[in-house]
Amino acid sequence: MRSSLLRSVKTLARPTTARAYSVDSVPSRKVTVLGAAGGIGQPLSLLMKLNPLVSQLALYDIGGTPGVAADVSHINSRSEVAGYMGDDQLGQALEGSDVVIIPAGVPRKPGMTRDDLFNINAGIVKSLCTAIAKYCPHAIVNMISNPVNSTVPIAAEVFKKAGIYNEKKLFGVTTLDVVRAKTFYAGKANVNVAEVNVPVVGGHAGVTILPLFSQATPKANLSQDDIHALTKRTQDGGTEVVEAKAGKGSATLSMAYAGAIFADACLKGLNGVPDVVECSYVQSTITELPFFASKVRLGKNGVEEVLGLGPLSDYEKEGLEKLKPELKSSIEKGIEFVK
Numbered sequence: 001m002r003s004s005l006l007r008s009v010k011t012l013a014r015p016t017t018a019r020a021y022s023v024d025s026v027p028s029r030k031v032t033v034l035g036a037a038g039g040i041g042q043p044l045s046l047l048m049k050l051n052p053l054v055s056q057l058a059l060y061d062i063g064g065t066p067g068v069a070a071d072v073s074h075i076n077s078r079s080e081v082a083g084y085m086g087d088d089q090l091g092q093a094l095e096g097s098d099v100v101i102i103p104a105g106v107p108r109k110p111g112m113t114r115d116d117l118f119n120i121n122a123g124i125v126k127s128l129c130t131a132i133a134k135y136c137p138h139a140i141v142n143m144i145s146n147p148v149n150s151t152v153p154i155a156a157e158v159f160k161k162a163g164i165y166n167e168k169k170l171f172g173v174t175t176l177d178v179v180r181a182k183t184f185y186a187g188k189a190n191v192n193v194a195e196v197n198v199p200v201v202g203g204h205a206g207v208t209i210l211p212l213f214s215q216a217t218p219k220a221n222l223s224q225d226d227i228h229a230l231t232k233r234t235q236d237g238g239t240e241v242v243e244a245k246a247g248k249g250s251a252t253l254s255m256a257y258a259g260a261i262f263a264d265a266c267l268k269g270l271n272g273v274p275d276v277v278e279c280s281y282v283q284s285t286i287t288e289l290p291f292f293a294s295k296v297r298l299g300k301n302g303v304e305e306v307l308g309l310g311p312l313s314d315y316e317k318e319g320l321e322k323l324k325p326e327l328k329s330s331i332e333k334g335i336e337f338v339k
């Protein structure tokens with residue numbers, strides 16, 4: 001995972017000009033962002049515009065996309081950018097898409113849980129996924145909209161109903177949990193953050209976020225109190241930002257970064273780059289739960305392999321058992337919503 005993330009960061013950072021890549025050697029890839037005018041959508045659109053693996057960038061929202069698309073389109077990188085707005089243009093935004101990233105929906109305010117967003121976001125995700133099933137049924141879907149623990153099962157049910165479900169192509173984006181775990185671990189362990197790797201498994205809300213610091217590298221001699229504090233901070237990372245923003249939304253910039261890293265990994269997998277491994281919330285059999293986040297090997301068809309949890313500490317084993325009831329009920333709530 002580390003080398004693929006480092007490669008990703010380098011790819012994102014590399015300035016791209018007409019001469020910096022050979023069009024022949026890089027496949028054409030269309031990426032669509034649904035919710036592109038939002039707090040996450042805008043910086044994510046910027047970062048996807050910087051990605052030389054993207055040849056067409058479609059920016060869709062219910063409003064505001066002409067401005068975002070015009071702005072981003074002036075950047076001298078490979079992709080052609082188009083903005084789409086409103087139901088009438090959703091089909092065009094999706095047609096021919098290889099990767100669809102979904103940060104559409106309302107964010108939390110202080111005092112809310114991610115599950116409090118269910119009532120509004122479930123409907124948004126359901127209608128967007130219905131359109132994906134119609135216009136780009138073979139696309140890889142990166143679900144950012146919360147509550148991810150439920151929106152991914154919602155998407156799966158919509159796709160099943162449409163007869164196009166491919167479990168290898170549906171991903172809940174949990175990369176921000178990994179990004180946070182790495183940052184917090186590096187600070188506590190006093191190691192170079194660029195070299196840190198920490199798998200984060202489970203789901204994407206509170207206790208369902210389970211960072212596996214026993215598997216963190218480089219190794220550090222942290223006390224159990226330190227591990228507990230790091231675990232709590234990773235689980236509460238989203239709330240930390242929601243409170244700091246004091247009513248003006250949740251993480252947008254760090255999420256855009258995380259979303260860009262994950263989409264880049266999906267594109268690399270599609271393009272046949274070997275050994276692309278990221279954590280993601282996917283259909284899974286590594287526990288008794290039908291959806292679970294763990295390390296996943298990405299390839300030409302999306303998920304190549306869902307990797308196991310590896311050896312867990314007693315503290316992590318306890319965390320794993322603790323998260324299961326909440327994750328199970330969030331999954332069931334999503335499935336029930338579509339049925």
Ligand SMILES: NC(=O)C1=CN([C@@H]2O[C@H](COP(=O)(O)OP(=O)(O)OC[C@H]3O[C@@H](n4cnc5c(N)ncnc54)[C@H](O)[C@@H]3O)[C@@H](O)[C@H]2O)C=CC1
Pocket residue numbers: 034035036037038039040041060061062063103104105106107108117121124128143144145146147148173174175176177204249250251252255
């Ligand atoms: N997976 C993760 O780690 C994270 C997920 N999130 C989630 O991402 C979502 C978006 O957050 P922000 O960008 O901060 O919210 P925002 O409110 O700034 O932006 C959301 C955008 O979605 C658009 N939208 C609403 N309905 C739509 C529809 N039917 N079709 C297309 N676009 C639609 C809105 O017009 C708006 O531009 C929230 O649900 C938030 O909880 C946020 C941070 C991290």
Ligand SMILES: O=C([O-])CC(=O)C(=O)O
Pocket residue numbers: 107108114146176237238239241242250251
């Ligand atoms: O906390 C939130 O509501 C947004 C989110 O998922 C995160 O920042 O991890």
